[in-house]
Amino acid sequence: MPNAIAYISRDTDGLHWKRVLEAGLGPLDYRTLDTLGNTDDIEVALAWKPPHGLLRTFRNVRLIVSLGMGVDHLLADETLPDVPIVRIMDEGLVGQMSEYALFWALRHHREIDRYAELQKQGQWKPLDFVDTIDRRVGVMGLGTIGQDTAAKFARLGFPTAGWSRTARTLDGIETFHGSDGFRRFLARSDILVDVLPLTRETRGLLDAAAFAALPKGAYFINMARGGHVVDEALLAALDSGHLAGAALDVFNTEPLPAGHRYWTHPRVHVTPHIAGATNPRTASPGVIENIKRLRAGRDLIHRVDAKTGY
Ligand code: GLV
Numbered sequence: 001m002p003n004a005i006a007y008i009s010r011d012t013d014g015l016h017w018k019r020v021l022e023a024g025l026g027p028l029d030y031r032t033l034d035t036l037g038n039t040d041d042i043e044v045a046l047a048w049k050p051p052h053g054l055l056r057t058f059r060n061v062r063l064i065v066s067l068g069m070g071v072d073h074l075l076a077d078e079t080l081p082d083v084p085i086v087r088i089m090d091e092g093l094v095g096q097m098s099e100y101a102l103f104w105a106l107r108h109h110r111e112i113d114r115y116a117e118l119q120k121q122g123q124w125k126p127l128d129f130v131d132t133i134d135r136r137v138g139v140m141g142l143g144t145i146g147q148d149t150a151a152k153f154a155r156l157g158f159p160t161a162g163w164s165r166t167a168r169t170l171d172g173i174e175t176f177h178g179s180d181g182f183r184r185f186l187a188r189s190d191i192l193v194d195v196l197p198l199t200r201e202t203r204g205l206l207d208a209a210a211f212a213a214l215p216k217g218a219y220f221i222n223m224a225r226g227g228h229v230v231d232e233a234l235l236a237a238l239d240s241g242h243l244a245g246a247a248l249d250v251f252n253t254e255p256l257p258a259g260h261r262y263w264t265h266p267r268v269h270v271t272p273h274i275a276g277a278t279n280p281r282t283a284s285p286g287v288i289e290n291i292k293r294l295r296a297g298r299d300l301i302h303r304v305d306a307k308t309g310y
Contacts, residue, residue, distance in 0.1 A: 092282030138189025199309035
């Protein structure tokens with residue numbers, strides 16, 4: 001019986017994953033991209049941005065595990081074998097994501113960059129402040145990450161709303177959904193946080209009309225996928241001063257190409273897709289559970305619906 005586990009990613013050497021999986025499953029026939037050997041042995045593929053066409057060559061694979069919470073990197077491969085796909089659910093990653101959003105939102109809200117400038121000039125100059133109850137936060141995407149992020153903003157006293165594809169009801173969060181709710185949601189979001197999955201429906205969603213619908217002086221935080229953004233539209237909204245700034249962790253092309261305007265734009269902060277790193281310690285219990293379930297012929301958890309794309 002094929003029972004090898006293959007770690008298909010160039011992000012790390014995968015040894016950390018080997019350790020945490022073996023702690024739960026016992027010794028494994030564990031392969032990486034450099035030690036794949038006979039791929040007929042592979043039963044489970046753990047994948048992050050696999051080279052397109054590779055997974056199809058694993059003739060006996062029975063399960064694909066996305067090492068990211070987003071699965072667009074997998075579904076973009078049109079040759080994927082027809083086996084279940086599950087994704088990690090990682091409370092460590094979720095916590096990091098909400099930290100990332102809170103960090104940039106608070107930095108903007110409390111004018112930290114302007115005070116840093118004033119410090120450089122040796123100036124002691126308190127600025128007018130915006131009351132927390134007047135700074136409206138909008139979170140696009142209300143899955144696990146979006147709910148955690150929205151709840152933390154609400155806890156700090158920011159009037160917080162969320163937008164999702166289908167209707168949701170959440171305690172203490174105003175919710176909007178569908179294309180009807182989108183404009184109304186944007187119009188009340190002084191800080192817009194994107195945590196949507198990348199799907200056919202969400203690609204290019206943040207275009208010139210969407211940015212124009214935000215209130216003047218709004219701030220944009222993208223920790224989801226660069227593919228949601230029409231870059232020229234975002235740059236135009238920043239250049240005109242309609243948007244006060246943006247913190248971008250994800251891009252249409254990654255790594256962000258040298259010379260791209262985001263690198264040097266005075267209102268943009270760039271980070272290299274680090275908002276939420278998959279943490280083997282917190283992500284592995286769900287993966288171990290799924291491998292056990294697979295081997296016992298039981299229903300899998302955290303399954304991905306290839307139709308909706310998440
Ligand atoms: C990271 O981008 C992820 O999808 O987990």
